[in-house]
Amino acid sequence: MASVTLKDVVKVYEGGVKVVDGFNLEIADREFVVLVGPSGCGKSTTLRMIAGLEELSSGTIKIGDRVVNDVPPKDRDIAMVFQSYALYPHMTVYENMVFALKLRGLDAAVIHEKAMRAAKILGIEGLLDRKPKALSGGQRQRVAVGRAIVREPKCFLFDEPLSNLDAKLRVQMRAEIKQLHMSLHATTVYVTHDQEEAMTLGDRVVVMKDGVIQQCDGALEIYHNPANRFVAGFLGSPPMNFFEGQLVREGDRLLFDEGTAKVSVPSWASAELAPRAGAAVVMGVRPEAMSDQASARFATAENAIPMRVTLIQPLGDKMDVVLATERHPHAVAHVDAHAGIRVGETLPVFIDTERVHFFAPGAVGERIATRRR
Amino acid sequence: MAAADSPFSSTFRQRPWSRAVVHVLLIVGSLVFVFPVLWMLSTSLKPIEQTLTPDPVWLPRPIEWRNYAATIEYIPFLRYALNTVFVCTLATIGTTLSSALVAFSFTRLEWPGRNLLFGLTLATMMVPFPVVMVPLYSVYRTLGWIGTLKPLWVPTFFGSAFSIFLLRQFFMRIPKSLPEAMTLDGASEFRIFWQMYLPLSKAPLVVVAFFQLMYSWNDLLGPLLFLTDQSTYTLTLGLQAYQSQEGGTQWHYLMAASVMTTLPIVVLFFIVQRALFQGMSSTQSFEG
Ligand SMILES: Nc1ncnc2c1ncn2[C@@H]1O[C@H](COP(=O)(O)OP(=O)(O)OP(=O)(O)O)[C@@H](O)[C@H]1O
Ligand SMILES: [Mg+2]
Numbered sequence: 283m284a285s286v287t288l289k290d291v292v293k294v295y296e297g298g299v300k301v302v303d304g305f306n307l308e309i310a311d312r313e314f315v316v317l318v319g320p321s322g323c324g325k326s327t328t329l330r331m332i333a334g335l336e337e338l339s340s341g342t343i344k345i346g347d348r349v350v351n352d353v354p355p356k357d358r359d360i361a362m363v364f365q366s367y368a369l370y371p372h373m374t375v376y377e378n379m380v381f382a383l384k385l386r387g388l389d390a391a392v393i394h395e396k397a398m399r400a401a402k403i404l405g406i407e408g409l410l411d412r413k414p415k416a417l418s419g420g421q422r423q424r425v426a427v428g429r430a431i432v433r434e435p436k437c438f439l440f441d442e443p444l445s446n447l448d449a450k451l452r453v454q455m456r457a458e459i460k461q462l463h464m465s466l467h468a469t470t471v472y473v474t475h476d477q478e479e480a481m482t483l484g485d486r487v488v489v490m491k492d493g494v495i496q497q498c499d500g501a502l503e504i505y506h507n508p509a510n511r512f513v514a515g516f517l518g519s520p521p522m523n524f525f526e527g528q529l530v531r532e533g534d535r536l537l538f539d540e541g542t543a544k545v546s547v548p549s550w551a552s553a554e555l556a557p558r559a560g561a562a563v564v565m566g567v568r569p570e571a572m573s574d575q576a577s578a579r580f581a582t583a584e585n586a587i588p589m590r591v592t593l594i595q596p597l598g599d600k601m602d603v604v605l606a607t608e609r610h611p612h613a614v615a616h617v618d619a620h621a622g623i624r625v626g627e628t629l630p631v632f633i634d635t636e637r638v639h640f641f642a643p644g645a646v647g648e649r650i651a652t653r654r655r
Numbered sequence: 656m657a658a659a660d661s662p663f664s665s666t667f668r669q670r671p672w673s674r675a676v677v678h679v680l681l682i683v684g685s686l687v688f689v690f691p692v693l694w695m696l697s698t699s700l701k702p703i704e705q706t707l708t709p710d711p712v713w714l715p716r717p718i719e720w721r722n723y724a725a726t727i728e729y730i731p732f733l734r735y736a737l738n739t740v741f742v743c744t745l746a747t748i749g750t751t752l753s754s755a756l757v758a759f760s761f762t763r764l765e766w767p768g769r770n771l772l773f774g775l776t777l778a779t780m781m782v783p784f785p786v787v788m789v790p791l792y793s794v795y796r797t798l799g800w801i802g803t804l805k806p807l808w809v810p811t812f813f814g815s816a817f818s819i820f821l822l823r824q825f826f827m828r829i830p831k832s833l834p835e836a837m838t839l840d841g842a843s844e845f846r847i848f849w850q851m852y853l854p855l856s857k858a859p860l861v862v863v864a865f866f867q868l869m870y871s872w873n874d875l876l877g878p879l880l881f882l883t884d885q886s887t888y889t890l891t892l893g894l895q896a897y898q899s900q901e902g903g904t905q906w907h908y909l910m911a912a913s914v915m916t917t918l919p920i921v922v923l924f925f926i927v928q929r930a931l932f933q934g935m936s937s938t939q940s941f942e943g
Contacts, residue, residue, distance in 0.1 A: 335835050356838060360839065362839050364836060365832075366830060368830070368833050368836040370833065371833075371855065372851075381840050381842075382841055385842060385846075386841065429840075
């Protein structure tokens, strides 16, 4: 087992596009780190640089205490699980799993024992004689993981290993990977573009955008204290609502003017927001911090914005209500299911001001104020 | 192929008579091609008097099976066959192996000037053999290879442009993650070539091997140019030389020898047929 350290890592592909830009990350021994971000943000590239499949343009990567920039992939002692699984199509499951061990010249009995142990952990003992073509997606996935764990590497790399599975299987495999990590205690770097996967799996989550780390922290920490508007919008489903408006002062009170109505700025945020009176800010509200009259525990006249209901999506005991104001045609409230709301009607929507976030304007506007918890 | 897959099937359904027309055309066409083969077979079984009669004899009476045994004694058939098999074996191994290696290098390895060299390799396909005949001859003479079988097989160990092209196109369809996974498993590039690209490319390799085999087996021009001694003759050259040997050609023996020359290739074709078609249509998937 080993730590993995990336320092000022830059990757520029031919043509001059900076795909990874100044990447700094220290992954502790036995840690599970998830890289998450939208498609094309450089997650795979980063992972492939750790694996040695891609050269660095500048910077250093260390595995343990050793700088591995010039170490060929096979000597880095890492195992990678590919999105496409990359099982060798012409070999049986067993042959796939023992290929690396055979190359190392291990004793046949040792190889067999290791393979059987891995097969047992993953529950694929019955598949060992099959070719990958004769496996289902979930089984292939298991074999791919099995091929990685037999090698007992210093570090596991996963590149979107679950994205080819259906939703149900994905949730199941997610739990298995987490359990596997807890029993093997291997340093793991896991790439996904699925925010839910990132939140549930990672000891730490690294949110990337355009090759730059936006935030790196525990999943809940990022969820509750997003560093900027991009991060806030990326984690959570349905995503956070953003209201672009203005801070206005009325007497001694500080208000957020959404355009249709004004909401009073909570006291905990007033210190940070007061100097910005008159300026444009963005208020971020998670769907569960918005509510109609019926389920609001936090309703006052001070925090209501009238909104028109454009769509209702029932989810069982909860429902997502899609709302619109003059300036913001799409906002979602996640409320208790009840029959009191009709599409087309306009109703006051209450904002839980204890749970709002304020950001500077712009797509990646920095956080101005968040209630620490 | 099932009838349902035929590109004509919808036409057939709309205009039933069109099926008859197509079949008549195909039958006539195949008769044209099969005619010389049947004539060869028939002649090979005739007594000498029936070989060149004004009225063509199709069914020899009596059927002279002895012609075949006699041929083997009359022509140094075994000698020629041995030479041919020798050349064909080495040439087939040579072309397949070297073309696969070069194609692998063009596909998987990164090196400066790779694309330029690949273009150049393809360009050599445009040069017809007669253009290089004379320079090649002087090269081989300098090497002292004239009169030996070497000019017929040694060059195949330097790849053939078309085979390289064919294999590269196939190799490019192997997803990159496969060799990458093997790299991480600790395999060298050569091992990746040997244990991944070759086993995954059986079908196109069969195509390349079979075409080289057929070429070498049927080649007349090469042996004609480079072989001088009868003991090194291949079948094609041997039969050719035999034809004009004594003025009055022994047609029944010649045809028997021709049958024996053609038969192995035909048999082989039926054996590898499936792999051959698969290799040429390239629908293999690397799922998993
Ligand atoms: N070999 C290459 N040459 C040039 N550009 C490349 C190359 N490989 C990737 N890129 C570019 O680098 C950027 C980042 O790619 P990368 O594969 O790391 O993204 P990703 O975050 O893994 O995305 P996804 O979620 O879609 O897998 C993309 O814009 C991609 O087009
Ligand atoms: Mg990717």
